[in-house]
Amino acid sequence: MKRSGFHARPALPALVALLPxxxxxxxxxxxxxxxxSSARGLTLYxxxxxxxxxxxxxxxxxxxxxxxxxxxxxINASGESRDSIAGYPVDFGGGCAAACALLxxxxxxxxxxxxxxxxxxxATQPLSSWLSFESVKRIERWSDAFAGPLTADLEIVxxxxxxxxxxxxxxxxxxxxxxxxxxxAIVLYDGKPxxxxxxxxxxxxRLRRAGIQLIVASLRTPLASEKADETVxxxxxVFDLEEKE
Amino acid sequence: xxxxxxxxxAIAALLSASPPIGAHEVDHAIEAGEALVVRLEYAxxxxxxxxxxxxxxxxxxxxxxxxxxDALGRISFLPDADGDWRVxxxxxxxxxxxxxxxxxxxxxxxxxxxxSSGRAPSVTLGIGIxxxxxxxxxxxxxxxx
Numbered sequence: 001m002k003r004s005g006f007h008a009r010p011a012l013p014a015l016v017a018l019l020p021x022x023x024x025x026x027x028x029x030x031x032x033x034x035x036x037s038s039a040r041g042l043t044l045y046x047x048x049x050x051x052x053x054x055x056x057x058x059x060x061x062x063x064x065x066x067x068x069x070x071x072x073x074x075i076n077a078s079g080e081s082r083d084s085i086a087g088y089p090v091d092f093g094g095g096c097a098a099a100c101a102l103l104x105x106x107x108x109x110x111x112x113x114x115x116x117x118x119x120x121x122x123a124t125q126p127l128s129s130w131l132s133f134e135s136v137k138r139i140e141r142w143s144d145a146f147a148g149p150l151t152a153d154l155e156i157v158x159x160x161x162x163x164x165x166x167x168x169x170x171x172x173x174x175x176x177x178x179x180x181x182x183x184x185a186i187v188l189y190d191g192k193p194x195x196x197x198x199x200x201x202x203x204x205x206r207l208r209r210a211g212i213q214l215i216v217a218s219l220r221t222p223l224a225s226e227k228a229d230e231t232v233x234x235x236x237x238v239f240d241l242e243e244k245e
Numbered sequence: 246x247x248x249x250x251x252x253x254x255a256i257a258a259l260l261s262a263s264p265p266i267g268a269h270e271v272d273h274a275i276e277a278g279e280a281l282v283v284r285l286e287y288a289x290x291x292x293x294x295x296x297x298x299x300x301x302x303x304x305x306x307x308x309x310x311x312x313x314x315d316a317l318g319r320i321s322f323l324p325d326a327d328g329d330w331r332v333x334x335x336x337x338x339x340x341x342x343x344x345x346x347x348x349x350x351x352x353x354x355x356x357x358x359x360x361s362s363g364r365a366p367s368v369t370l371g372i373g374i375x376x377x378x379x380x381x382x383x384x385x386x387x388x389x390x
Contacts, residue, residue, distance in 0.1 A: 114337055188288055192288060
């Protein structure tokens with residue numbers, strides 16, 4: 001995308017000098033969704049993690065009413081689930097080697113007056129609409145059992161141990177829905193599109209730094225409903241990469 | 246006759262002192278200027294259309310301009326000061342961006358002065374009525390003599 005401006009007098013030298021500055025105008029990423037774990041349990045946040053924020057907004061706990069399920073997986077991928085939560089942190093009575101959460105913020109409709117959290121049939125001048133599902137997976141420790149999907153949600157699966165990688169290494173990923181590969185899913189890293197899954201649902205992502213890693217995949221599918229035109233699923237993979245010498 | 250003069254003077258004063266716009270009226274002026282245009286897209290593609298934005302002068306916390314991006318996801322504004330202008334754009338579903346643009350103050354030239362749409366004709370009409378009244382009075386006085 002050419003992120004630049006234009007005006008009524010294209011020949012004006014002052015504006016020509018400013019054009020490179022417009023290139024810095026970034027895309028509009030969504031708020032990130034990520035899980036943090038502590039001795040007391042799991043907390044689901046949305047906003048932007050410390051160190052990755054592009055604005056001055058502080059991360060917030062994701063509203064508990066949007067949480068549809070939280071899973072805790074042991075090192076052998078055996079899981080324990082909660083269909084609803086009363087608050088944070090969610091205590092599973094022990095550490096999770098991997099944890100997943102599924103949320104839905106419901107129906108959204110784009111209108112000339114902004115994007116509204118209502119179904120299409122309740123909006124004024126609807127332009128486009130979707131039902132939103134967000135899934136997030138945090139891996140704390142690697143197990144070969146995590147080299148496959150853990151849930152039926154849209155999920156990003158690392159095919160090898162991500163903790164063995166260094167800044168600059170490539171990570172091979174599978175994007176799956178209901179356990180099946182998803183071709184054509186757009187994959188973002190640090191809020192920017194880095195690739196699209198191939199026919200087998202696979203994509204390589206180069207890690208660009210140490211610290212918390214957020215990899216996001218999204219998938220839009222048509223929805224035959226008076227409430228929305230599409231289902232939009234977004235999956236986030238979170239892991240913390242130690243800085244290595 | 247003195248009363249008539251006083252009434253006429255009062256009407257003239259009211260018309261000349263009328264504010265630039267009436268209670269519900271807004272005048273407009275057309276100016277030519279060099280706008281900065283910023284185009285926003287979702288990270289996954291597509292224009293960031295019809296969403297809220299704020300533009301701040303360098304170092305200020307009160308927005309210089311607020312509004313919604315257009316159907317193509319664009320924001321245009323005319324800086325009136327040099328420096329780093331801050332642009333924030335955000336949607337209710339959590340998308341957003343916040344960045345700064347180093348910019349120079351834009352110059353404006355008036356292609357059409359303000360008030361041309363409403364106030365000037367009403368003042369001219371008022372003065373015309375007053376002059377007409379005086380003319381009619383002068384005619385009556387001349388006939389009586």
